[in-house]
Amino acid sequence: MKLKLNAVNLGATSSSADIIFEALREAIVEGTMQDGDLLRQDQIATMFNVSRIPVREALARLEEQGLITNQRYKGAVVSSLSLDEISELFEFRALLESDVIRRSVERISDDTLEEAKDYAAQFARETDSNQWGRLNQQFHYTLYKDSNRPYHLQVISKALDNVGRYLRAQLVLTSGIDRARRQHAGILEAAIDRDAEAAAALTRDHILGASQSLIEFLEVERQKK
Amino acid sequence: MKLKLNAVNLGATSSSADIIFEALREAIVEGTMQDGDLLRQDQIATMFNVSRIPVREALARLEEQGLITNQRYKGAVVSSLSLDEISELFEFRALLESDVIRRSVERISDDTLEEAKDYAAQFARETDSNQWGRLNQQFHYTLYKDSNRPYHLQVISKALDNVGRYLRAQLVLTSGIDRARRQHAGILEAAIDRDAEAAAALTRDHILGASQSLIEFLEVERQKK
DNA sequence: CAATAGCATATTGGATACAATCTACAATAT
């Protein structure tokens, strides 16, 4: 007989290391932890009420992602990116994301379009700047998801993690959010028209435009110091 | 006064975890360890004469790279890729590598061209199939290195790690190595002519061609089981 | 007083020890 019980796969539960990794990753991506901030193993271990062992495993994975830098016997710091590195990351995203959206729009479903429309609307009306990063990402991701390119999406996601905290800074500039809204509308329209080439070109412009205004902003910002 | 001594940066020395990570990575990429092989922490620890702690950190990093898969309380196995996943990885490489070689050839130095020529010659005359993978990679890398795109190269490198063991299988097919030699000559010629577009197009064909013949090979191979 | 050496403390890297969980096989029941 079939047991009537909503079971969860306990074998797939997260280890402490998984949970700590996710928490630290999010803190870095969201900007809660800033460039150059020190990560003390003991301090993190105490915060999560575990020993340093799982913390170290989480740190090893974060370093592999490029989010932190480890110096033997000295400790780990949140990586900081040079303007050149940031610029390269945006060009990387422009290349990949325009390719992915092209393939996605070619086969996009009506349901996915509805979902994207919804996120675009939420993004347009959201006033809390802390939500912008997440909503922006959800909008774009929705438009990519029918591409059937899981590896591409994973790589895009990692690249986004590495620029997330800088992107946020860019959106908070009022012109940043306004332009993002207009450009989202344009991309969405191209997707609705099933015009894959237009969607790809607009996505590319969207990313490179954000890059340019971010770089200009950071040049002034970093000059100050 | 300046001390006359060739010092090495001891602060940058590798931890045990680094060394174990590299060794395992190479074993997987080179195909010494096969798809589905189990990685026992204790066994690896004994081999390297350390405790399981650094082994676990190496495994955490390998999993982050996608080279192994970890199941809580069960252990780690070398990841195996479906034909779809392999196919996607080659398309990913085609996209990125053609972009990178385009930028690289635009500004390629004579020294770099000489180096590439040398690797192409070595690859053409090499009879030991164990060397093909390495020489193939060195040839391509040389042609990419003037691109000034370190992040792109790093991502390409990781993608290559994930298909390395399959690529090797493809090259060993006689038609694989022959075609690779011809195509390398073509790409090299385009680079010498500073024809970035041609180099990009040929690189793309080279990668997608290898993909197609590999997939055909694996379809037969996997059918057998 | 400046520069250096010596020392104390903090922090990381790794070994050992133990707890949680899995796996395979024996024991038992139907």
Next chain:
DNA sequence: ATATTGTAGATTGTATCCAATATGCTATTG
């Protein structure tokens, strides 16, 4: 005989402990 339960050994996850190294302060020397 087959299915289920119990148990032992193997393996992983984590805590605790020790060693190696870095950092900052104090003392000493010229």
